[in-house]
Amino acid sequence: MSGVxxxxxxxxxxxxxxxxYVPGVLKGLAVTMRHFLRNLVAIRRLPTILYPERKRDxxxxxxxxxxxxTRDDGTLKCVACYxxxxxxxAECITIVAGEHPRISYEKYPVxxxxxxxxCVFCGFCVDACPKDAIWMTRNYEMAFFNREExxxxxxxLIAKPGLPVKDGLGYRPYYPGDGTVxxxxxxxxxxxPGDGEREKLREKGCDVEHxxxxxxxxxxxxxxxxxxxxxxx
Amino acid sequence: MSTIEAPPTTLSPPAExxxxxxxxxxxxxxxxxxxxxxxxxxxxxxDWPAVARFLRDDPxxxxxxxxxxAGVDNAKRRGRPTRFEAVVHLHSLSRxxxxxxxxxxxxxxxPRLPSVIDVWPAxxxxxxxxxxxxxxxFPGHPNQRRLLCHDAFxxxxxxxxxxxxxxxxxxxxxxxxxxxxxxxxxxxGHFETQTISIGPSHPATHGIIHLVARLxxxxxxxxxxxxxxxxxxxxxxxxxxxxxxxxxxxxxxNYVSAMINGVGYxxxxxxxxxxxxxxxxxxxxxxxxxxxxxxxxxxxxGTNLVDIGGLTNFWYLYQPRESIYGxxxxxxxxxLTVSYVRVGGLAIDVPDDFVPRCRALLESIPKFVxxxxxxxxxxxxxRNRLAGTGVVTKEQAIAWGFTGPMLRSTxxxxxxxxxxxxxxxxxxxxxxxxxNDGDNFSRYLVRMEEIRQSLAIIRQAVDxxxxxxxxxxxxxxxxxxxxxxxxxxxxxxxxxFKLIMEGIRVPRGERYDWIEGANGExxxxxxxxxxxxxxxxxxxxxxxxxxxxxxxxxxxGGISDAIATLGTLNIIAGELER
Numbered sequence: 001m002s003g004v005x006x007x008x009x010x011x012x013x014x015x016x017x018x019x020x021y022v023p024g025v026l027k028g029l030a031v032t033m034r035h036f037l038r039n040l041v042a043i044r045r046l047p048t049i050l051y052p053e054r055k056r057d058x059x060x061x062x063x064x065x066x067x068x069x070t071r072d073d074g075t076l077k078c079v080a081c082y083x084x085x086x087x088x089x090a091e092c093i094t095i096v097a098g099e100h101p102r103i104s105y106e107k108y109p110v111x112x113x114x115x116x117x118x119c120v121f122c123g124f125c126v127d128a129c130p131k132d133a134i135w136m137t138r139n140y141e142m143a144f145f146n147r148e149e150x151x152x153x154x155x156x157l158i159a160k161p162g163l164p165v166k167d168g169l170g171y172r173p174y175y176p177g178d179g180t181v182x183x184x185x186x187x188x189x190x191x192x193p194g195d196g197e198r199e200k201l202r203e204k205g206c207d208v209e210h211x212x213x214x215x216x217x218x219x220x221x222x223x224x225x226x227x228x229x230x231x232x233x
Numbered sequence: 234m235s236t237i238e239a240p241p242t243t244l245s246p247p248a249e250x251x252x253x254x255x256x257x258x259x260x261x262x263x264x265x266x267x268x269x270x271x272x273x274x275x276x277x278x279x280d281w282p283a284v285a286r287f288l289r290d291d292p293x294x295x296x297x298x299x300x301x302x303a304g305v306d307n308a309k310r311r312g313r314p315t316r317f318e319a320v321v322h323l324h325s326l327s328r329x330x331x332x333x334x335x336x337x338x339x340x341x342x343x344p345r346l347p348s349v350i351d352v353w354p355a356x357x358x359x360x361x362x363x364x365x366x367x368x369x370x371f372p373g374h375p376n377q378r379r380l381l382c383h384d385a386f387x388x389x390x391x392x393x394x395x396x397x398x399x400x401x402x403x404x405x406x407x408x409x410x411x412x413x414x415x416x417x418x419x420x421x422g423h424f425e426t427q428t429i430s431i432g433p434s435h436p437a438t439h440g441i442i443h444l445v446a447r448l449x450x451x452x453x454x455x456x457x458x459x460x461x462x463x464x465x466x467x468x469x470x471x472x473x474x475x476x477x478x479x480x481x482x483x484x485x486x487n488y489v490s491a492m493i494n495g496v497g498y499x500x501x502x503x504x505x506x507x508x509x510x511x512x513x514x515x516x517x518x519x520x521x522x523x524x525x526x527x528x529x530x531x532x533x534x535g536t537n538l539v540d541i542g543g544l545t546n547f548w549y550l551y552q553p554r555e556s557i558y559g560x561x562x563x564x565x566x567x568x569l570t571v572s573y574v575r576v577g578g579l580a581i582d583v584p585d586d587f588v589p590r591c592r593a594l595l596e597s598i599p600k601f602v603x604x605x606x607x608x609x610x611x612x613x614x615x616r617n618r619l620a621g622t623g624v625v626t627k628e629q630a631i632a633w634g635f636t637g638p639m640l641r642s643t644x645x646x647x648x649x650x651x652x653x654x655x656x657x658x659x660x661x662x663x664x665x666x667x668x669n670d671g672d673n674f675s676r677y678l679v680r681m682e683e684i685r686q687s688l689a690i691i692r693q694a695v696d697x698x699x700x701x702x703x704x705x706x707x708x709x710x711x712x713x714x715x716x717x718x719x720x721x722x723x724x725x726x727x728x729x730f731k732l733i734m735e736g737i738r739v740p741r742g743e744r745y746d747w748i749e750g751a752n753g754e755x756x757x758x759x760x761x762x763x764x765x766x767x768x769x770x771x772x773x774x775x776x777x778x779x780x781x782x783x784x785x786x787x788x789x790g791g792i793s794d795a796i797a798t799l800g801t802l803n804i805i806a807g808e809l810e811r
Contacts, residue, residue: 002662002663002664003664003665004646004664004665004666004667005664005665005666005667005682005686006666006667006668006669007666007667007668007675007678007679007681007682008642008667008668008669008670008675008678009668009669011610011678014611014613014616018611018613019613020613021613021614024611024612024613024614027607027608027611027612028545028607028608028612031604031607031608032545032608035549035604047552047555058562059562059563059566059584061562061563061564061565061566061581061584062562062566062567063566063567083730083733083734086733086734087477087478087733088478089474089478089479089480089481089482090481120481120570121567121570122480122481122570122572123566123572123580124477124478124481124572127580127713128733130719130720130726130729130730132716132720136566170566171566173716
């Protein structure tokens with residue numbers, strides 16, 4: 001705690017010399033010339049960026065375009081639990097859940113749309129996801145010619161395994177530690193039911209070990225195909 | 234309202250004092266004094282002007298600063314005697330206390346309460362807003378027109394029975410100019426009289442503000458401001474979202490210093506929940522809030538000087554702002570719309586290099602501030618433009634409900650960080666800058682010094698910043714459990730699920746909590762009915778009363794002075810119109 005400082009009294013009246021315009025101009029020129037020369041010498045350290053040739057370096061927490069993460073076999077980690085849609089303050093996520101052809105995955109999103117024009121990029125969906133299935137990237141360059149195009153379906157959101165993510169990863173669930181290594185249970189290995197379950201399933205004749213290889217990817221969801229969507233035109 | 238309520242056994246000292254004072258006054262039969270989070274006076278509409286006058290003038294009350302008027306519709310809330318109430322928050326500068334007055338509007342008739350604009354001129358726009366959004370009628374108000382909604386709007390949107398799906402289209406012919414602007418009288422002896430519109434879309438109106446001004450030559454003889462072009466239904470939307478979902482909306486109130494809004498909002502909710510945030514989390518909030526205050530002042534001074542022709546300062550002041558945005562982005566992932574705070578703490582811990590980055594900023598920012606000081610403070614042109622223009626006296630500033638740098642530039646050292654220290658402000662060594670002239674130049678000086686004081690606060694906060702420790706409360710009814718636990722542990726997953734799907738359960742009640750925003754006192758009045766989200770949430774935007782007084786401040790000055798004055802008011806349209 002301290003006192004009150006009267007800044008008005010601290011600033012003295014202008015002297016007769018200062019009241020001539022020329023000294024003020026010269027004094028100002030000295031400051032601006034110093035900046036000019038310094039910038040000329042250190043032209044590489046200018047604060048301006050020659051966008052789009054160069055881009056700003058954002059941190060790995062940047063909240064840009066979303067991606068839907070996948071397991072190693074190419075299926076979406078998302079289990080269509082609707083928690084991100086519920087947490088979204090902008091109500092921009094539309095999910096339609098379906099039964100996965102592979103019994104161990106049970107549920108998956110038939111439709112997972114994010115309306116990028118409604119999205120406020122707050123990251124609440126990432127915080128809400130219990131399956132580590134939605135991340136954000138550092139991609140902030142999204143321009144559209146019409147509003148339908150701005151609704152990103154699974155085909156635009158999915159992060160295909162092995163392919164690099166445009167502009168790098170951004171905001172992800174916060175893992176304690178160095179913030180980069182996900183804990184074991186959020187790994188991307190395919191889900192295999194526990195041993196007891198496996199026996200029961202095998203008795204039912206299910207393909208428990210996924211010997212048939214990776215199944216089809218989740219169905220893409222072009223916006224026009226889905227009936228009953230809210231009109232956005 | 235017949236008698237004073239039987240006093241509960243434990244009344245807080247301020248409420249006790251207020252109850253005693255009213256018991257000794259001729260108004261004793263007309264008010265009841267309650268003890269909520271603030272001492273609260275309940276009164277009927279017919280007695281409201283007398284009580285208002287008493288609250289302002291009585292030497293034991295002296296509530297001279299009108300802070301806020303919030304309408305409340307109790308249609309869906311149990312336990313209230315009437316459907317509509319007008320909730321007024323006041324502050325006493327001499328006694329450093331807040332008080333709340335509730336005007337209970339009887340059911341069965343149109344909600345109507347007398348205007349108190351002659352007691353507190355600051356009530357002007359607050360009453361217009363309540364008329365607009367709630368349909369309260371204020372007999373005695375000189376200009377009771379819609380404020381935030383447009384003139385073709387039908388209904389009162391914040392009433393609980395208003396369906397938000399309706400659309401009201403506004404055509405150009407619906408624009409209602411003030412009557413004096415439509416029929417301008419030609420008066421003899423004047424060089425030229427004409428009425429002009431400045432804005433809504435004009436570079437000098439910072440945001441979208443429409444100023445209708447009648448000119449006599451270059452002098453403004455009468456003016457009226459029309460706002461509402463950026464009204465985004467913050468309050469209505471909050472009522473349909475959960476407590477945490479409101480946080481991104483708060484960023485968009487004062488978007489120049491978004492962090493401070495979030496802190497103000499979550500502090501209100503945390504007080505209602507009665508939870509504590511660990512020191513480290515509170516220090517992060519303090520440091521980033523002070524950096525946001527610096528940014529806000531940089532933007533304000535920079536753009537104001539651009540308006541009067543000094544572009545260079547804009548570059549010099551935006552450079553530290555860029556580096557601060559870099560720090561904020563490294564913490565939360567966004568530059569402007571931070572969404573960093575959560576009820577109970579922060580979204581995510583700060584990065585490892587947080588403290589070194591803060592220290593680097595503390596090194597670099599003063600250089601730019603010094604440069605601007607060298608260019609501006611002793612420059613004759615700046616002095617001619619700013620000194621002696623937009624003058625507000627101390628009495629006017631208080632009457633108009635000013636807070637923040639605007640009030641301090643008239644010599645009143647009211648700063649929430651000092652008057653009611655929150656977080657760690659009582660541990661830091663810093664000064665409140667004041668000036669006595671109340672003109673545009675004083676405001677410039679106060680803001681420049683506040684940048685330096687904020688740097689001093691940050692320096693001390695960084696010194697005591699703990700190297701490790703939690704930033705969040707560990708109450709999992711409020712804060713999301715760590716992701717590690719959610720993936721592994723069923724109980725954590727259940728907490729996580731309940732928090733996301735149901736939201737935080739805030740106990741029933743109401744709370745007004747206030748902090749020092751960059752523009753002045755930023756308050757949030759929140760009512761909970763025990764549901765997942767706010768029943769009613771009313772921010773007290775600091776620039777709202779200043780903008781209301783703008784049309785009176787500029788009368789008599791030139792247009793160019795009005796532009797300079799508008800710059801120093803620091804109007805943020807997002808916060809003004811919500």
